[in-house]
Amino acid sequence: MAIFNKDRKYKWEFDSIGGASRVRINSGEDIAHLDELDPKMWTVLSCPVTGLEIEEKSLLYVDSDGDGKIRVNDVIATAKWITAALRNPDVILKEEGSVDIEEFDKETESGLKLYNSAKQILENLGKEGSVITLADTADIAAIFAKTRFNGDGVITPASSDNEDEKAVIAAIIATLGGVPDRSGENGVNAELIEKFYAALAEYLAWQASAVEAPFGDATEAVLAAYNALDAKVKDFFLRSRLAAFSPASTAVLDVQTARIEAISAENLTSKSVEIAEYPISRIDGKAEIDLSAPVNPAWAAQFNTVISAAAADKKVLVEEDWNAIGSQLAAYVAWKGAKKGEIVESLGLDTLKKFAEQNAKGALLALVAQDAALAEEAGNIQSVDKALYVLRDFYRLLRNFVTLTDFYSKDRKVSALFQSGKLIIDQRECRFCMKVADMAKHNASAATSGMFLVYCDCTTKTKPGKLSIVAAVTVGDVGDLIVGKNAVYYDNSGLEWDAVITKIIDNPISIAQSFWSPYRRMAKTVENLINKSAADKDAKMMADATAKINAAPAALPADGAKPAAAPPFDIAKFAGIFAAIGMAVGMIGSALVSIFEGLNALPWWKLILVFVAIMLVVSGPAMILAWLKLRRRNIAPLLNANGWAVNAASKISIPFGETLTDIAKFPKLKLKDPYAKKGLAPWKKWVISLSVVVAVLGGLWLANLLDWAGCTSPLPRFNKTEVVVEEAAADTLATDAAVVVEEVAAEAVTAE
Numbered sequence: 001m002a003i004f005n006k007d008r009k010y011k012w013e014f015d016s017i018g019g020a021s022r023v024r025i026n027s028g029e030d031i032a033h034l035d036e037l038d039p040k041m042w043t044v045l046s047c048p049v050t051g052l053e054i055e056e057k058s059l060l061y062v063d064s065d066g067d068g069k070i071r072v073n074d075v076i077a078t079a080k081w082i083t084a085a086l087r088n089p090d091v092i093l094k095e096e097g098s099v100d101i102e103e104f105d106k107e108t109e110s111g112l113k114l115y116n117s118a119k120q121i122l123e124n125l126g127k128e129g130s131v132i133t134l135a136d137t138a139d140i141a142a143i144f145a146k147t148r149f150n151g152d153g154v155i156t157p158a159s160s161d162n163e164d165e166k167a168v169i170a171a172i173i174a175t176l177g178g179v180p181d182r183s184g185e186n187g188v189n190a191e192l193i194e195k196f197y198a199a200l201a202e203y204l205a206w207q208a209s210a211v212e213a214p215f216g217d218a219t220e221a222v223l224a225a226y227n228a229l230d231a232k233v234k235d236f237f238l239r240s241r242l243a244a245f246s247p248a249s250t251a252v253l254d255v256q257t258a259r260i261e262a263i264s265a266e267n268l269t270s271k272s273v274e275i276a277e278y279p280i281s282r283i284d285g286k287a288e289i290d291l292s293a294p295v296n297p298a299w300a301a302q303f304n305t306v307i308s309a310a311a312a313d314k315k316v317l318v319e320e321d322w323n324a325i326g327s328q329l330a331a332y333v334a335w336k337g338a339k340k341g342e343i344v345e346s347l348g349l350d351t352l353k354k355f356a357e358q359n360a361k362g363a364l365l366a367l368v369a370q371d372a373a374l375a376e377e378a379g380n381i382q383s384v385d386k387a388l389y390v391l392r393d394f395y396r397l398l399r400n401f402v403t404l405t406d407f408y409s410k411d412r413k414v415s416a417l418f419q420s421g422k423l424i425i426d427q428r429e430c431r432f433c434m435k436v437a438d439m440a441k442h443n444a445s446a447a448t449s450g451m452f453l454v455y456c457d458c459t460t461k462t463k464p465g466k467l468s469i470v471a472a473v474t475v476g477d478v479g480d481l482i483v484g485k486n487a488v489y490y491d492n493s494g495l496e497w498d499a500v501i502t503k504i505i506d507n508p509i510s511i512a513q514s515f516w517s518p519y520r521r522m523a524k525t526v527e528n529l530i531n532k533s534a535a536d537k538d539a540k541m542m543a544d545a546t547a548k549i550n551a552a553p554a555a556l557p558a559d560g561a562k563p564a565a566a567p568p569f570d571i572a573k574f575a576g577i578f579a580a581i582g583m584a585v586g587m588i589g590s591a592l593v594s595i596f597e598g599l600n601a602l603p604w605w606k607l608i609l610v611f612v613a614i615m616l617v618v619s620g621p622a623m624i625l626a627w628l629k630l631r632r633r634n635i636a637p638l639l640n641a642n643g644w645a646v647n648a649a650s651k652i653s654i655p656f657g658e659t660l661t662d663i664a665k666f667p668k669l670k671l672k673d674p675y676a677k678k679g680l681a682p683w684k685k686w687v688i689s690l691s692v693v694v695a696v697l698g699g700l701w702l703a704n705l706l707d708w709a710g711c712t713s714p715l716p717r718f719n720k721t722e723v724v725v726e727e728a729a730a731d732t733l734a735t736d737a738a739v740v741v742e743e744v745a746a747e748a749v750t751a752e
Contacts, residue, residue, distance in 0.1 A: 010036045015405075019651035022403040028089025031398065034079045039072055044401045045645040046071045051435050052417040053492050058393035061386045069643075075401060082390050085111040097392040098133040114387055117380035134392070137385035149371040151378025154179055156187035159367050168360045171351070172196045175344050182378070190368045196344065197361045200352055203341030207349060211335045214328040215309045222309045223329055225302035230326070232280045232299060233289075237319040239279060240287040247285060254283035272298055289317040404650055407635070412659075415492070418639060423456065423471040423499060425487035426480050427664040430454075433489070434638060436468040441641040446470070446505050450633040451652065453505035454481060458489045458497035467497060470638065473509060474657035508630055630654050 010033040013024040023041055025031065039045070046069045049059040062070055062078045083089040087105045101118040105111030118132045125136060148159050157166040172178065172188045176196060181187040188196075213219035243250040255278040263271045276298035281289045289295070291314060295303050310325045311317055344352060399405045400417040407416035412431075423430040436442055436455065446453055451472045458467040469489060473481065483504060489497040633652040640646055652660070704713035 012037065015403075017408050018404055018649070018656075019653065020648050022405075022648070025395075025398055025402060026093075028083060028086070028092055031079045031092060031395075032083035032089055034398075034402070035076045037402070040647070042072055042402055043404050043646065043648045043650070044639075045647045047401065047417075047639075047645070048437070048643040051437055051642070053415070053420060054393055054396065054417050055389070058389045058397070061389050062394070062397065070397070070401065075398070078390060078394060079398075081110060082387065082394065084108050085114050085387065087111075092391060092395050095392055095395055097388055098131055099388065099391055101130050101132055113380045114384055117378075118384045121381055121384060132384065132388070134385075134388045137381070137388060149374050150182040151371065151374035151376070152182045153368055153372040153375065154181040154187040154189050155364070155367045155371055156181050156183065156185045158183075158185070159187070159371065160364075162360075162363070164358050165360050165363055165367075168196075168355055168358075168364065171344075171347055171355065175199075175346065188364070188368075190365055193361060193364050193368065199341040199344045200356060201341070203344055204352060204356055206338065206340050209335065209338075211331050213332060218305075218309045219329075219332060221305055222325075223333065225305040226325060226329060228302050229280070229299060229306060233322050234319075236280050236283075236289065237287050237322075239283050240285060243283050243285040244287065250283055250285055253279075255279055287319060291315055291317055407650070408656065410659075418642065418644075419492075420469060421489055421491040423454075423469070423487055423489050425454070425471075425485065425499075425501075426476070428473070428476050429662040430471040430473055430660070431662070432472040432474070432635075432660045433469050434471075434642065436470050437642045439468060442470065442638070445637040445641050447507070449505075449635065449637040450507055450630070451505070451635075452478065452507045452509050453638075454501050455503040455505075456487065456489065456499040457502050458499045460495060460497045462495065468502075469499070472652075473661055474652070475661040476509065476663050478506075478509060507633075630657070633657065 012030075013026070014021050015024050016022075020043075022043060023030075023037060049063050049068055049070060050056060052059065059070055060066075062074050064074050064077050082092065085105060085108060086092070086103055088103065091099065091103055101115055101122070104115040104118065106115050121136055122130070122132060127136065149155075155169065157169045160166055160169065169188055172192055173186055176188075176192050178186040178188055178192065215222045239253045243253050259274075259278075263274060268275070275296065278296050278298075280296045280299050280303065281293065291307060291311070294300075306325065307314075307317070310328065311321060314321065347355075396406070397417070400407070404416065406414050407419070415431075418434050419432060420435045421433050423433050439455075442455070451474070453470050453472055455468065455470050458469060467489075481501070481504060483501050485501045487499040487501070489499040491497065631651075631653075635650045635652065636646040636648075639650075701711050702713050702715060704715070
């Protein structure tokens, strides 16, 4: 239902919250005009009624259409209803679960209903004063415990002052079960009253049409025995006629001795089923049962019951006699089959006749109607409960729906509806934690939030099952945060959970952290390369050693044979290798000398700039990328993954992000580690430090690296004349060395 007011003349005030302009709701008047607020200005368009840090009953009251979602229209409808019912809508801002009933506006329909209902509740509870609380409406049964009528259309024995009516109500409950009354007692409604009196009439009519029992008090026993024996007796007469038709088959039709012999060695009391299969009497070709002769013991009791009541004067029983007994029972059986209203039979015929004579049906239905007449007034009691929940929680919902002021609040005691607790991990407290409703949706959208996220599975002994949460890490380093790391999670109620990281979404935490990230990655890469190289060399060495060990027996000389002579030393080969190594070292040295000479030529302040430039070249891209990502951090993707429809960006700036994670801060104390390595005395450290500084400065002076400061090296090589002589001598030595190498190489070739 769309209930937006297109005539938007209300003057709203706005704040900048979370990087976006949001409306300010600071008065009951603002709440009353929510229907005039452009829906495009709402921060949230819908959110689920479950999984939030607010009592679910409050959200269910706001969810007017019961679809499991709080939508804009639900919020507006609730706002209009509660503000219209109050004399001063600012009461909503107090967020209290109680209200003075005089605050309800008796000039409006909704306010008057709430006032009357709240007053009735206080009277029913015997409570003095005019303040009603959630505790007063929590127990509906207590509210109606002392009332005769409560508007639910159900009456109890306490609803009547007439003893006969009380007895009928009790009888209806005893036979038909009754229905629960709002007072908590079991009672009856109009449907049960009608059903009871209909059954009463049917049962009495059936009793009035009763036929005479053919065998008196024994009729029921005879009927049961006759029904049990009917098929067996008729089987006997058919066998007898067949034996008369074929005398040779008599033995087969009669009980066979072999069958009795098969069970004779066993306990016959356990063979009653098999014995019952034998004919009821011996087959001799005569279609009659000698009543003086014994019958099948499995049927003897039932047979004697029928004969003693219906054929005691007979000596034999023929088929016509048996059928005649059945005819005598037929009318009685038909009457029993037409039985109706048996549901009230347990009350006894005399009691039922008494109820029929009293005929309290009309009086009971009148009581039900009198009770139902208060349905609207009693139903408004539920509205009082709704009003109290709305007064306590609605303003908080608005702060997390129309705006997100709770999330961006500077008061750390205030948290948003979606903030479920705090995660303690790696000497920090992550305050932005959310329950994960759908992990698949989080996998699809979590990375777009731009935040460093850790997903944890949490368990506790006090609650069954597993809780999944996601926590944002916004301060500190990430070196020790890995999948499988254990932590502790505290929900908003203070309950402690064991948490373990199951997934990490890697995004920058801070610019400082991103500055060192390239070096960490390079160090990690170098470490991996070294480990890989060492592992490869170790594997190659082991493989070569294994191959040589396996090949050693084959390389041994035969008995009496001389071992192969070792190859002669190849001096030319090694001279070439040494020359190549020398050239490489010389090139590297020349390059380093050129670099150092270039740096030496720079003033000291330029050296610092060069160093800073190198650092920026390495870390600059990572820092720029981190800065861009940190500016785009947004909680909307996480809320959307939990079923929210977020209508406005909700960014986490760098300063605000620093408030969402707290790092442990230890006081500055001089603490002595009992296991620390004992060092030198302070004066010795100073002497060594000064000596190192002097040595370094002396080295720089001798290397003429302090020439820029007027400190020229005393070494001859830095004197131009001496340098020329030294260079000439060096050239001569180099020429002589080259000649020697050539001669050695020539001799080696000649020797070959």
